[in-house]
Amino acid sequence: DAGVIQSPRHEVTEMGQEVTLRCKPISGHNSLFWYRQTMMRGLELLIYFNNNVPIDDSGMPEDRFSAKMPNASFSTLKIQPSEPRDSAVYFCASSFVSRGLRGPSYEQYFGPGTRLTVT
Amino acid sequence: AQSVTQPDIHITVSEGASLELRCNYSYGATPYLFWYVQSPGQGLQLLLKYFSGDTLVQGIKGFEAEFKRSQSSFNLRKPSVHWSDAAEYFCASRFTGGGNKLTFGTGTQLKVEL
Numbered sequence: 001d002a003g004v005i006q007s008p009r010h011e012v013t014e015m016g017q018e019v020t021l022r023c024k025p026i027s028g029h030n031s032l033f034w035y036r037q038t039m040m041r042g043l044e045l046l047i048y049f050n051n052n053v054p055i056d057d058s059g060m061p062e063d064r065f066s067a068k069m070p071n072a073s074f075s076t077l078k079i080q081p082s083e084p085r086d087s088a089v090y091f092c093a094s095s096f097v098s099r100g101l102r103g104p105s106y107e108q109y110f111g112p113g114t115r116l117t118v119t
Numbered sequence: 120a121q122s123v124t125q126p127d128i129h130i131t132v133s134e135g136a137s138l139e140l141r142c143n144y145s146y147g148a149t150p151y152l153f154w155y156v157q158s159p160g161q162g163l164q165l166l167l168k169y170f171s172g173d174t175l176v177q178g179i180k181g182f183e184a185e186f187k188r189s190q191s192s193f194n195l196r197k198p199s200v201h202w203s204d205a206a207e208y209f210c211a212s213r214f215t216g217g218g219n220k221l222t223f224g225t226g227t228q229l230k231v232e233l
Contacts, residue, residue: 004162031219033220042223042225042226043209043223043226045220045221048218048219048220050218050219055218055219056218056220091162091163093162093163095219097219104151104170105151105168105170106151106213106219106221107153107165107168108165108221109165110155110162110163110164111162112161112162113161113162
């Protein structure tokens, strides 16, 4: 199992440029989550999808941020235009909400993250 | 608001000593509870989870956690800490009515002295 794959692992860009972060969830998972982690604010949920449909985007900081999930195996998080305060590590996570004998399971599996630096 | 509290920001223990990391959740009903570990430069890795049943759950790397409903706590423990356990630890919960998302605590940074 390859786990959650994120690309690029590191991104350095200049203020005002467009940035696109990519995520491939674990095959068969039906939920996908985008998080941002900074020293100041910790781990924040930006948006999550169920079955490719955005369910909760209340954590998206502003209109400069957008996320898409065109199919079950790919998602993007775009920042346009980027600003220095967007510098952070962005994580993608996926889960399979199954209803087993003991009830649903909600554990999420995280990718290695993309470290974004906006200068 | 539903929240997860990790009261200790930093903890330092000596290698070989026992460890307990605290986690409290705000909601009255029994949620789904998780502990994750994050090593520097890495993503979060699931250590263990609790849904129901036996309140003492075993995880990977020799960790265990105990759910105590009366205290709204889910503390993480390890009998003997290894230097490689130095990392940041996050407690998380899925609350009833919260969809599929998890609420994370602010994390506890563990330092292990040799």
